[in-house]
Amino acid sequence: MRLARLFTFAASALALLFPLAPAWAADTCPVVQREELDLPATRAALRSSRPVTILALGSSSTEGVGASSPESSYPARLQARLRHVLAGRTVSVANRGKGGEDAGEMLVRLSRELEATHPTLVIWQAGANGAVRRENPARFAALMQEGIDRIQAAGADLVLMDNQRSPVILASVGHEAFDSTLARLARANHASLFSRGALMRRWEQAGLPTAAVLSADGMHHNDLGYECLSAALADAILTATAGGAAVASVR
Numbered sequence: 175m176r177l178a179r180l181f182t183f184a185a186s187a188l189a190l191l192f193p194l195a196p197a198w199a200a201d202t203c204p205v206v207q208r209e210e211l212d213l214p215a216t217r218a219a220l221r222s223s224r225p226v227t228i229l230a231l232g233s234s235s236t237e238g239v240g241a242s243s244p245e246s247s248y249p250a251r252l253q254a255r256l257r258h259v260l261a262g263r264t265v266s267v268a269n270r271g272k273g274g275e276d277a278g279e280m281l282v283r284l285s286r287e288l289e290a291t292h293p294t295l296v297i298w299q300a301g302a303n304g305a306v307r308r309e310n311p312a313r314f315a316a317l318m319q320e321g322i323d324r325i326q327a328a329g330a331d332l333v334l335m336d337n338q339r340s341p342v343i344l345a346s347v348g349h350e351a352f353d354s355t356l357a358r359l360a361r362a363n364h365a366s367l368f369s370r371g372a373l374m375r376r377w378e379q380a381g382l383p384t385a386a387v388l389s390a391d392g393m394h395h396n397d398l399g400y401e402c403l404s405a406a407l408a409d410a411i412l413t414a415t416a417g418g419a420a421v422a423s424v425r
């Protein structure tokens with residue numbers, strides 16, 4: 175109930191702040207500076223024409239809360255984009271997002287998800303619920319480290335995804351600690367960071383306002399937000415697996 179009240183409050187604030195937010199079409203996702211990812215296992219699989227499986231692990235932002243349908247979630251759109259560009263290759267994205275979960279709950283099911291999917295790449299979105307619930311960042315870091323160890327032991331590439339810039343998260347005291355923890359863990363473990371916070375700031379600078387990519391709850395992305403997130407992810411993945419050469423993703 176506490177989260178529901180926060181969402182309702184944020185939605186009202188969003189409407190007041192952005193009453194005239196323009197309508198944006200899916201093909202207007204701005205082309206901005208891409209995240210630099212290091213994906214050796216995924217690159218090797220593509221070069222040898224082996225199947226690539228991406229495990230999208232996370233909470234509601236991965237599940238697709240705020241989207242009009244499951245097909246509009248970021249994992250579904252990412253799969254569609256990669257399959258289009260990598261025609262003839264076997265690429266699948268397994269959506270294992272569960273709304274409301276924190277790092278500890280995801281850790282409980284992590285080994286099961288790894289065994290079920292045998293991923294080439296894991297995209298782990300975490301921290302939003304911890305920030306909103308004001309959980310201990312040190313505990314969050316310890317749980318994430320345990321999960322990182324398991325993922326890397328399985329031989330998968332790892333991308334950590336931080337929090338969206340939404341009114342609910344930005345109003346949470348200490349929310350910055352969760353993003354900085356993910357950045358530190360990525361550096362310490364030679365993993366990649368995909369920063370949604372940085373991406374959304376670049377969107378704003380390019381003329382795509384935050385209000386246009388968030389749903390009415392003031393927390394989650396809408397269809398356009400997930401579409402543009404998948405476009406940026408696909409662009410980063412394709413570039414990383416092409417040996418550093420720029421690859422045009424589907425817009």
